Amino acid sequence: MSQQIIQPSTADPSVRDRSTGYEYTVGPKPSLPDEHMRSPLTSRLYAASLAAGKQQVSLAAMTFLFQEMIAYLHKNCTSVTEFEGRLSAYGESIGTKLLELLNLRSSVAPGSSSRTSTFLSSSSQTSTAAGSTTAGSATARSRSGTVTSSRSGVSASTHTGTAPSTGPASAASHSNGSATADSHSHHTHAHIHQTESLTSQITRMRRRDLKILDILQFVHGTLWSYLFDHVSDDLVKSSERNNEYMIIDNHPPLTQFISGANNRVSCDYFVCGIIRGFLTDAGFRCKVTAHTMPQGTFDNRTVYLIQFDNQVLERENIRFGQASS
Amino acid sequence: MAIETILIINKSGGLIYHRNFSESFASKLNSNDFLIIASTIHSVFAIASQVTPKALQLTQNKVDYTIPYIPMVGMESSANQNNRGNPEMKLGSYKGPDYFRESFVSWNKSGLRQLSTDQFTMYIYQTMTGLKFVALSSNVLSSHHTTANGTVDKTKSANLASQVADNFLRKIYCVYSDYVMKDPFYSMEMPIKSETFDKKVKEMVNNLL
Numbered sequence: 001m002s003q004q005i006i007q008p009s010t011a012d013p014s015v016r017d018r019s020t021g022y023e024y025t026v027g028p029k030p031s032l033p034d035e036h037m038r039s040p041l042t043s044r045l046y047a048a049s050l051a052a053g054k055q056q057v058s059l060a061a062m063t064f065l066f067q068e069m070i071a072y073l074h075k076n077c078t079s080v081t082e083f084e085g086r087l088s089a090y091g092e093s094i095g096t097k098l099l100e101l102l103n104l105r106s107s108v109a110p111g112s113s114s115r116t117s118t119f120l121s122s123s124s125q126t127s128t129a130a131g132s133t134t135a136g137s138a139t140a141r142s143r144s145g146t147v148t149s150s151r152s153g154v155s156a157s158t159h160t161g162t163a164p165s166t167g168p169a170s171a172a173s174h175s176n177g178s179a180t181a182d183s184h185s186h187h188t189h190a191h192i193h194q195t196e197s198l199t200s201q202i203t204r205m206r207r208r209d210l211k212i213l214d215i216l217q218f219v220h221g222t223l224w225s226y227l228f229d230h231v232s233d234d235l236v237k238s239s240e241r242n243n244e245y246m247i248i249d250n251h252p253p254l255t256q257f258i259s260g261a262n263n264r265v266s267c268d269y270f271v272c273g274i275i276r277g278f279l280t281d282a283g284f285r286c287k288v289t290a291h292t293m294p295q296g297t298f299d300n301r302t303v304y305l306i307q308f309d310n311q312v313l314e315r316e317n318i319r320f321g322q323a324s325s
Numbered sequence: 326m327a328i329e330t331i332l333i334i335n336k337s338g339g340l341i342y343h344r345n346f347s348e349s350f351a352s353k354l355n356s357n358d359f360l361i362i363a364s365t366i367h368s369v370f371a372i373a374s375q376v377t378p379k380a381l382q383l384t385q386n387k388v389d390y391t392i393p394y395i396p397m398v399g400m401e402s403s404a405n406q407n408n409r410g411n412p413e414m415k416l417g418s419y420k421g422p423d424y425f426r427e428s429f430v431s432w433n434k435s436g437l438r439q440l441s442t443d444q445f446t447m448y449i450y451q452t453m454t455g456l457k458f459v460a461l462s463s464n465v466l467s468s469h470h471t472t473a474n475g476t477v478d479k480t481k482s483a484n485l486a487s488q489v490a491d492n493f494l495r496k497i498y499c500v501y502s503d504y505v506m507k508d509p510f511y512s513m514e515m516p517i518k519s520e521t522f523d524k525k526v527k528e529m530v531n532n533l534l
Contacts, residue, residue, distance in 0.1 A: 066509075256521075259519030
């Protein structure tokens, strides 16, 4: 005797009819439709390709969203420093994700179909990349397994999936395994179904930036053109302090509608957060602050001041001491 | 067309923005006077929509309220624009060389659109939400054109001036939607204090001269 004792809180008759409520000999019976019987929820988000298409977001929509973020924080924060800190924390999670995404996108061989930014960071990097470009595109076209697997052995340590804090030896060994495994899976994937997957176009992961200047060039070029569709207007090293670098944007798009120079600078901390999240996750611990410096016709000219931790400089000296000094 | 004053009146008749652009009769008024003017315009506007003749109201559908697009009203000339570089960035969230590029239907269907005196001319542009943009121009329409068939030409030039004013005020509305509505520190229906908006309006008025 299955009697309806508990009324489910839904107006859907199919649910009500199926529910048998609580039966004291068995216990509670499911009154909601079985989740596992349904086909899994398909989202376009997961089906979308990671390849860099020409994707643009409406500036108006973005500023309205940004406006709400600021209004929310403005209501809930008691001080300017708290406001800037929390806004920058919002940006940091974006920067963390962008580090992975942009590195993956930059790894796509320039010869392949999707549009990528051909901006590669350092001079040494470009030369090696240029050398491997022709080979890379050739392998992409012929898709011969042997060439790629041997290549993945060479570029084992370029895998950025590993945490930057792990020791170099363990990281290398780890990424060695994962890189070869990855390349194999990419390969089978590419053979089985010819979908527009980004991974099928990658034959060699881009080498992770280890030098301060390299990663800053990446921020200045690739990150900026991903976020704002143009390269940032300047990248300057401070003449006074060794650990300070400045990225300059003459016309920050996100905060251009905000009135009052002081208000605008506080809102620029969102972009500061993106930079900080990006750099910190890449292993460059730093502090990023925004400053307004109008120059000529650019009233909104903003300087993002990046102050690296001392440990970053020390590491750079130990590793690249001879080369840099 | 020389713009003397720009007023913005919110939907409840409060003055939220006013700016004088030249030393004239308007600059002799203090801000309190402007508040009174604003609410007076607002009430007259409301009365005018009530006294629209019944015949006109009944044939409402047949009246064409389309205002033609007049290119580059209040915009910088293209020669100047090239020197500045990157013209796309200049219009905020609007793309292209101009804020809009097609004719539009006026939302001001029953209220006051234009007030001509022998001292000044006033143009009113109303948005769908009841916001009013008012421009006071020092141009006096009646003494402008003196041709053989004066009467025909007069209405023609008056029409053109009104269309230019509508185009211009619609652009101010575009600027308003960018620099006021997208400012997180602006509270609705309150006076506009944004200096970027001020600057943009001033630029557009200067370009119009």
